[in-house]
Amino acid sequence: MAGTIHFVADAGIATVTLESAGKLNAVSVAMWQELRGVFEALAGDAGVRCVVVRGAGGNFAAGADLDEFAEVHHDVASGRRFHLETVVPSLAAIRDVPQPVLAAIEGVCAGGGLQIALACDLRIAADTARFGVPVGRLGLPVVLPELRLLLERLGQTVTADLLLTGRLLDAMQAREKGIVSQTVAAADFEQRVSETAHAIAAGSPLAARRNKAQIRLLVERAMQYTAHELDGSFDFLDSADHREGIAAFIAKRHPNFTGK
Numbered sequence: 001m002a003g004t005i006h007f008v009a010d011a012g013i014a015t016v017t018l019e020s021a022g023k024l025n026a027v028s029v030a031m032w033q034e035l036r037g038v039f040e041a042l043a044g045d046a047g048v049r050c051v052v053v054r055g056a057g058g059n060f061a062a063g064a065d066l067d068e069f070a071e072v073h074h075d076v077a078s079g080r081r082f083h084l085e086t087v088v089p090s091l092a093a094i095r096d097v098p099q100p101v102l103a104a105i106e107g108v109c110a111g112g113g114l115q116i117a118l119a120c121d122l123r124i125a126a127d128t129a130r131f132g133v134p135v136g137r138l139g140l141p142v143v144l145p146e147l148r149l150l151l152e153r154l155g156q157t158v159t160a161d162l163l164l165t166g167r168l169l170d171a172m173q174a175r176e177k178g179i180v181s182q183t184v185a186a187a188d189f190e191q192r193v194s195e196t197a198h199a200i201a202a203g204s205p206l207a208a209r210r211n212k213a214q215i216r217l218l219v220e221r222a223m224q225y226t227a228h229e230l231d232g233s234f235d236f237l238d239s240a241d242h243r244e245g246i247a248a249f250i251a252k253r254h255p256n257f258t259g260k
Helices: 029-042 066-072 075-097 110-120 134-138 142-163 171-176 186-202 205-220 226-233 241-249
Strands: 006-010 011-018 050-055 101-105 108-110 122-127 130-132 182-183
Touching: 006 029, 011 186, 050 110, 066 075, 075 110, 075 142, 075 205, 101 110, 101 186, 108 110, 110 142, 122 134, 122 171, 122 186, 130 171, 134 142, 171 182, 182 186, 186 241, 205 226
Parallel strands: 011 050, 050 101, 101 122, 108 130, 122 182
Antiparallel strands: 006 011
């Protein structure tokens, strides 16, 4: 079985679930391609305000499906295609989707699974979660476009630690190193994920998308921006969401945001 991606949407929250039975949700080529398609479709869906990415059966994802490597990763040409035409575009689709994306992490989150989690904006982990990139044990360095994602999210020291030692971190260590934003007891995990997703969905979609885009812009530009970008950052003042937010605050009622 090559595994699959499940997708459901309800009340403005889309849930994308990785499932590869018996393989700790190892991500097959077909799953990478499905992920890309799902997120490219989500990018144009104004009704979705938050996306949750998770794994089935108590694990997030154990990385790429190594059973396929004899076919898709056996020489320079095939490996180049696998990374540049399959993995990198799929990670980019997750990272580039305008809606906030929350990774809900249980169990194993390693290799390509950790890359998927890092392409998300926020990461919540159950205290059972384990994190790592032990690709060195397979004789694999991380190719440059994928390494860039690790460095942007984790920094040089944490990235080097994970890649050079190959060790797995527990949830508390992952939080201490900034890999996840929250850790929670396994018994409370589902409630925390739901609360966080609903909190995101309850806010202004316009503000959420703008905050996500501007965080990325400043990080990638080393905190620099152009005069045009500065001017554009104030156009929210003419938005319906801004007017509704202020009116609702004054009237002491819940706002009805439309994303416009």
